[in-house]
Amino acid sequence: xxxxxxxxxxxINRSYFWCLSSYKSIKNSTxxxxxxxxxxTFVAVFAACTIGGEESQGVVTIESTTATTxxxxxxxxxxxxxxxxxxxxxxxxxxxxPTFDIxxxxxxxxxxxxxxxxxxxxxxxCEDILRNALPEQFxxxxxxxxxxxxxxxxxxxxxxxxxxxxxxPKPGEFGFFAFRDADIDFSSEAVQEAFEICQPENPLENLDx
Numbered sequence: 001x002x003x004x005x006x007x008x009x010x011x012i013n014r015s016y017f018w019c020l021s022s023y024k025s026i027k028n029s030t031x032x033x034x035x036x037x038x039x040x041t042f043v044a045v046f047a048a049c050t051i052g053g054e055e056s057q058g059v060v061t062i063e064s065t066t067a068t069t070x071x072x073x074x075x076x077x078x079x080x081x082x083x084x085x086x087x088x089x090x091x092x093x094x095x096x097x098p099t100f101d102i103x104x105x106x107x108x109x110x111x112x113x114x115x116x117x118x119x120x121x122x123x124x125x126c127e128d129i130l131r132n133a134l135p136e137q138f139x140x141x142x143x144x145x146x147x148x149x150x151x152x153x154x155x156x157x158x159x160x161x162x163x164x165x166x167x168x169p170k171p172g173e174f175g176f177f178a179f180r181d182a183d184i185d186f187s188s189e190a191v192q193e194a195f196e197i198c199q200p201e202n203p204l205e206n207l208d209x
Contacts, residue, residue, distance in 0.1 A: 007075035091126060095111065152173070164184075166182070167182050
């Protein structure tokens with residue numbers, strides 16, 4: 001699990017497109033699956049979208065290919081993750097505080113889920129704490145969403161052109177998590193090399209201001 005999520009962080013952190021669209025996808029996701037996968041995915045994407053960058057105001061611009069640091073006057077991302085962990089404990093879940101690596105990414109290596117239903121219920125009660133630590137800039141209008149969907153389709157074709165058996169994104173979805181059910185080893189060298197060639201650096205550049 002750790003290697004998979006390390007690769008996920010690596011991929012998402014490389015591109016503004018993947019950060020922005022992955023956040024939007026997971027924010028609106030009601031997909032089924034393991035609760036542990038949900039929480040790790042949720043936090044991984046939020047970390048990738050809110051940590052790093054150079055602009056002090058934390059504003060994500062269309063021209064940029066990376067997401068800048070988002071600093072909330074009341075709750076930073078790190079504080080939000082810690083508050084989330086505390087909330088989970090208050091809901092009766094044995095949920096340890098995460099550690100943070102040198103880049104500020106949260107690590108949940110010791111997280112064990114004993115009861116899926118109880119964990120899911122607690123997660124639903126606490127997840128807004130994480131959302132409240134995120135910027136409103138990630139809400140997209142239909143034109144932007146359409147551009148990101150098109151970019152995801154082009155990305156899929158490019159990956160296939162590079163010799164990777166890569167599917168089209170789920171209909172109407174975009175970004176990394178449009179491919180969340182694909183049987184792809186994102187940690188493989190071939191996939192990483194193809195990604196470097198195919199990642200859309202700025203799919204929004206042709207949109208009108």
